[in-house]
Amino acid sequence: MTPITLVEGRRIALSNLDKVLYPETGFTKGEVLHYYATVAGPLLAHIHDRPVSFLRYPDGPDGQLFFTKNPPPGTPDWVRTTPVPRSEDLSAAQVVVADLATLMWSANLVVEFHTPQWTAGHPALADRMVLDLDPGPPATVVECCAAALWLRQRLAADGLHAYAKTSGSKGMHLAVPLEPAPSERVSAYAKQLAQEAERELPELIVHRMAKALRPGKVFVDHSQNAAAKTTAAPYTLRARARPTVSAPVSWAEVEACRSASALVFLADDIAPRLARDGDLFAPLTDPERARPLPGTGTGAGAGARP
Template sequence: MTPITEVEGRRLALTNLDKVLHPATGTTKGEILHYYATTAGALLAHICDRPVSFLRYPDGPDGQLFFTKNPPPGTPSWVRTVSVPRSEDKNARQVVVQDLPTLIWAANLVVEFHVPQWRVDEPAIADRMVFDLDPGAPATIAECCDVALWLRDRLAADGLYAYAKTSGAKGMHLLVPLEPTPSERVSAYAKSLAVEGQASLPGLILHRMTRSLRPGKVFVDHSQNAAAKTTAAPYTLRARTEPTVSTPVTWEEVEDVTARQNLVFRLGDIAPRLARYGDLFGPLINLNRARPLP
């Protein structure tokens, strides 16, 4: 019998709560739903008012994975969807996760949450910039930290604030709050910094995803600033062997060379971090931190 639960007045059928989705840790779907329920305040702050794309992994990370921007079949009528530009001459509908019932409904589908750098009321007008730092083995997150520090200081020279999080996979994400700016301009600026980084640190930074050049270096992926692209949201679980989370980190953690290899956080780590630090990405939704793009 499928359990029915009520979340803020919405009745939800939650399925397969005992199903193990991360065999390496024995993490069940019920534990994943509990994680999202307890971190909802922080997560919702960063995905509300943005069209959400889902990477679904209903049978765990070793099963079939599929990425969808369209509302999944069976989406309840009370789930908010909006029309967003999908191409020059076509719009499509996407889900907006605004509240706890929608979050738990989506989490029950077993998904990663991905969002663009713009809000639904201003498509292709970015209010933040992102750099995805992707290490090529044998480089690790430690090398990503060095690149993140270079980018932080370079952005500061242009009057911009940067905030770091683990990707929840191998690398890191840097996000920068902006005054609303066309995505094309943000993309061009981000690319220029990646190119400058490669010129400054050619042994460490790449600005193009050239496979033959990747070993031992960090690819600074600026492409996710394009209006059509998305990035894993802060606090989303990832479809990895273990239930890792894309986790905001302090700059002290990034600077601490001895701690860098431990910058891997699982779902059980997040509530204690929120209790200790609060939402380290809070400044991204603080308009006082948004700055104009140079």
């Protein structure tokens, strides 16, 4: 019999709690749910008011993986959704993980959480920019850290603050809080930045996706700023061999990175990090940290929300 758990007044059926999802470490579905409950505060803050896409892996990372934007079949009527029209479906909607009950219902599906760079009700109006640093073997996160430090300095020259997190896979993500600006303008700026990085550091960085160009270099993927694209959320688990997390890191940790395993964080590592450092990505949720995209000015105008 599937146990029913009461979360914030909502009845949620949590199934197969003893099922091992990460065979390499024996990490179970119950532990996945416990992890998401533990990080609910900062995770909910970062996905607040954003339509969520799910990468589901109900049989673990070695089983079937499928990406879904539409609310899954059986979505409770109390789960908030928001319209996200798409060219192939103008009536499309997506889940908004607005509270702990929705988070635990979602986690029971065994998911990675992915969000766009804009919030519900303001599609294609980005309030953050993301650069995905993806190492081409034999490059590792060590090279990603070197690229991240250059990009941080370059962004600072434009008055922008960058914050780093692991991807939970091989690379890193840099996130920049912005005063809202059209996604296409953010995308254009991100692409120019990646191109400049390649010109300045041609032995380290490449801005094009072609695999033939990437061995030993860091691909600075600017494409996730397109309105239709999403990025793994801070604190989401990843469908990898072990229960790795897309974990915020300090710039001191980035500067000290010397090995491929230096910035690998598992689910059990996150609560102690939060207790010690707090949420290193908290500035992304602070409107006072947002800065205008270069060339867009400040205040009301093309980039401002209505």
